[in-house]
Amino acid sequence: MKHVSGIIDDVTxxxxxxxxxxxxxxxxxxxxxxxxxxxxxxxxxxxxxxxEWEKVVKVVVHIRDEVHTVDCVGKPSFQTFVxxxxxxxxxxxxxxxxxxxxxxxQWCIGWTDGTNVFIKEIDFAxxxxxxxxxxxxxxxxxxxxxxxxxxxxxx
Amino acid sequence: xxxxxxxQRQFGLAEATTAVDxxxxxxxxxxxxxxxxxxxxxxxxxxxxxxxIDISGGQANSVVVNSRIDWTADGGNTLVETFRVYLLAADNxxxxxxxxxxxxxxSGADQGAPSATENYVANAVVGSYTWQxxxxxxxxxxxxYPTDEGTSMVLSTTSDDALLFAMYxxxxxxxVTGTYKAADAGKEFRFTFKYAYS
Numbered sequence: 403m404k405h406v407s408g409i410i411d412d413v414t415x416x417x418x419x420x421x422x423x424x425x426x427x428x429x430x431x432x433x434x435x436x437x438x439x440x441x442x443x444x445x446x447x448x449x450x451x452x453x454e455w456e457k458v459v460k461v462v463v464h465i466r467d468e469v470h471t472v473d474c475v476g477k478p479s480f481q482t483f484v485x486x487x488x489x490x491x492x493x494x495x496x497x498x499x500x501x502x503x504x505x506x507x508q509w510c511i512g513w514t515d516g517t518n519v520f521i522k523e524i525d526f527a528x529x530x531x532x533x534x535x536x537x538x539x540x541x542x543x544x545x546x547x548x549x550x551x552x553x554x555x556x557x
Numbered sequence: 558x559x560x561x562x563x564x565q566r567q568f569g570l571a572e573a574t575t576a577v578d579x580x581x582x583x584x585x586x587x588x589x590x591x592x593x594x595x596x597x598x599x600x601x602x603x604x605x606x607x608x609x610i611d612i613s614g615g616q617a618n619s620v621v622v623n624s625r626i627d628w629t630a631d632g633g634n635t636l637v638e639t640f641r642v643y644l645l646a647a648d649n650x651x652x653x654x655x656x657x658x659x660x661x662x663x664s665g666a667d668q669g670a671p672s673a674t675e676n677y678v679a680n681a682v683v684g685s686y687t688w689q690x691x692x693x694x695x696x697x698x699x700x701x702y703p704t705d706e707g708t709s710m711v712l713s714t715t716s717d718d719a720l721l722f723a724m725y726x727x728x729x730x731x732x733v734t735g736t737y738k739a740a741d742a743g744k745e746f747r748f749t750f751k752y753a754y755s
Binding site (some may be wrong): 438449450451485486487488490491492493500501502503505506507510534537538540541542543544545 | 558560561565571634635636638639645648664697698699708709735739740747749750751752753754755
């Protein structure tokens, strides 16, 4: 039986991955691509476009202590996963009722049935779910993995 | 991967149609360029400026302003997509019932059969385009199109094209007068620009 401190060390190493020489911001932010054979690909080690996307059965976002998952279980119309980010800038009202500006930094994961895309939008800073929404695949075909040739529509 | 780097530039109404009819031109430097940060806190007068609108004689319109957005560094990403601009209610201090910010995505003349855009017109006035109101909520779907009217642009260090759009403000006759900008209380005027990348 493994000593408790050893288990804690393993968990810490898994989360911080000091061996990867990452910017601090990505030590607690990563995506996992779970393949059907049990293999897990880590976004801190591999670009998602290099993953055998047709074998992925689950995508997981880890941001700080928040975890968000999208899988293909119970989705008979499932075609493929989507995996992208949002950029830009937006304005919001702070706790003092003042308008402030901030950069939009969101990670998005979801799945498509070939017609619509079902998306989870996650705040990059906090890991909290911003919203879930549906968007037509026709306006975001570029975000389809290149190995999914029957849905992707590259320029 | 980091977020790609984008920039917003205003260009003059008098810019010739032949100056923006290729991808390289739309991304490059134009003679009438001015750096602008649409919605950024005003620094050095870099806001998109609609000028002075005189409503003493009733409802009035601002001048048309031209803007373009492109990407100068890809941050390790290969695609940008689903471009949209919107003006949240909280960012809009106008109270007049018919005060509206209108916009239109414009394309270069190399788009021979525009449908989602209109070909750029030099010295544009309100009657030059068929406008649409800037949405008051995130439309989630694209509402700014590149010239080829696709939904995405390839990133290879820079984007392969730029987004061009025209805007003007239609001001209600009873609108509260004053300068509307940034986060000024009761006179807020700030846009949101959002896009997807990977």
